[in-house]
Amino acid sequence: MFIVYILPYIIHTDAFSTHINSRLLPPSWIEGGVLQHFLGTDELGRDYLSRLLLGTKNTLNAAFITLVIAVVIGCPIGICGGISKHKMRKRVMHHLFDILLSIPSLLIALVVICILGPSLPHTILGISISLIPRFIHSTYFAVQKILNKDYIISDLLDGVSYLRLTHNTILPNILSTICVNIFQGFGVAILDISAIGFLGFGAQPPEPDLGNMLTAGMDIIYVTIAQALIPGLAIMLIIMSLNSIGHGINRVLETGNKKYGSA
Numbered sequence: 001m002f003i004v005y006i007l008p009y010i011i012h013t014d015a016f017s018t019h020i021n022s023r024l025l026p027p028s029w030i031e032g033g034v035l036q037h038f039l040g041t042d043e044l045g046r047d048y049l050s051r052l053l054l055g056t057k058n059t060l061n062a063a064f065i066t067l068v069i070a071v072v073i074g075c076p077i078g079i080c081g082g083i084s085k086h087k088m089r090k091r092v093m094h095h096l097f098d099i100l101l102s103i104p105s106l107l108i109a110l111v112v113i114c115i116l117g118p119s120l121p122h123t124i125l126g127i128s129i130s131l132i133p134r135f136i137h138s139t140y141f142a143v144q145k146i147l148n149k150d151y152i153i154s155d156l157l158d159g160v161s162y163l164r165l166t167h168n169t170i171l172p173n174i175l176s177t178i179c180v181n182i183f184q185g186f187g188v189a190i191l192d193i194s195a196i197g198f199l200g201f202g203a204q205p206p207e208p209d210l211g212n213m214l215t216a217g218m219d220i221i222y223v224t225i226a227q228a229l230i231p232g233l234a235i236m237l238i239i240m241s242l243n244s245i246g247h248g249i250n251r252v253l254e255t256g257n258k259k260y261g262s263a
Contacts, residue, residue, distance in 0.1 A: 004056045015054045016206055019045035027226050039230065043220055048227060055208035056234055059197075062124050062209070063189035069128040070185060074135025075178060079170070081136070082143025083162050097133045097140075105130035106192050110201070118201040120209070127192045131185050138181045142174040176253035183246025187239045194235055210235055 022045040026033045033040055039048040105127065112126030113119075146152060146169075155165055190210075196202045197211020205212065210231045217228035 004053055004060065008050070008053050008057075011049065013047045013050040015046060015050035015208065017046060021045065024220065024223055026224060030226075040224065040226060042216065042227065048230075051208045051213065052230060052234065055203075055210050055213045055231070056238070058120065058203055058207065058209045059190060059193055059211070060238070062120055062193050063186055066124050066127045066131065066189045066193070067182065067186050069124075070131035070135050071178075071182060073128075074132040075139045077132075078136040078139025079143055079166060082140045082147065083166065083170070097137045100133040101137055103130075105134075105188060106195055109192055109196060110199075113196065113201045118204065120203040120207070123193055123196050123202045127189055127196075130192070131189065134185060134188075135178075135181060138177060139174065142177040143170055146170050146173050176250050179253060180246055180250050183242050183249070187242050190235065190238060190242075194231075 019041070022037065022041050024043060025037050025041040025045075027040045028035045028038050030040075037047050037049070039052060042048055042051065108130035109123065109126030112129060113122050116122040116125070152165070152169060155169065193202060193209065194211040194214070197209045197213075198215050200212065200215065202211050203209040214228070214231040214235075217231060221228040
């Protein structure tokens with residue numbers, strides 16, 4: 001993923017310059033392709049590699065902003081709900097967010113976009129709203145599980161404040177759960193942003209993202225199949241890499257927690 005941010009400074013090509021005489025060139029390794037346009041050109045003669053890098057960058061940036069908003073709002077609410085003493089408030093929160101989780105995140109995002117209008121910022125807002133219940137729900141249940149441990153009950157009986165208990169004991173023990181949800185949420189955000197872009201409600205032309213590039217590729221699939229496959233392969237590789245990184249971090253954190261617990 002870091003290549004997306006580094007490579008544009010190396011190849012020095014413009015993703016928006018059109019060259020009508022170079023329309024729909026195939027990738028350079030296919031007959032008729034040129035090395036100057038490594039992945040060929042689109043229907044307006046724009047360099048496809050440059051647009052792919054910019055589109056991937058836009059999708060990743062939008063997914064990251066979406067994730068930050070959802071984590072910053074969702075995790076504190078989930079922790080506060082989990083340690084709350086009011087049973088009625090807990091039950092209301094529990095059932096309310098169960099209802100919200102039953103609604104597909106893409107549907108919530110589409111409702112927001114239909115109200116505010118199609119654009120990438122509105123897509124970010126809509127998907128952020130749809131991801132917040134996910135983080136509240138997972139954090140809430142992780143805190144509830146930790147609160148039943150003997151050492152937590154012992155600290156509460158000793159008069160330890162909930163703020164100190166959260167900082168010193170609860171948060172380190174639920175960190176693996178939060179990290180797993182962050183990487184899963186990142187993948188969901190990328191898929192949702194790409195899906196909304198594919199439907200034409202995300203980034204508006206000529207600004208590319210992986211979704212609208214996939215739509216453009218499908219329109220000319222009978223002319224060149226590469227531009228219909230490459231954005232989909234990019235989405236697949238990003239999701240696979242995120243899942244691998246998340247799984248590795250989760251194993252490291254769980255190993256650390258086991259050692260801490262056994263000590």
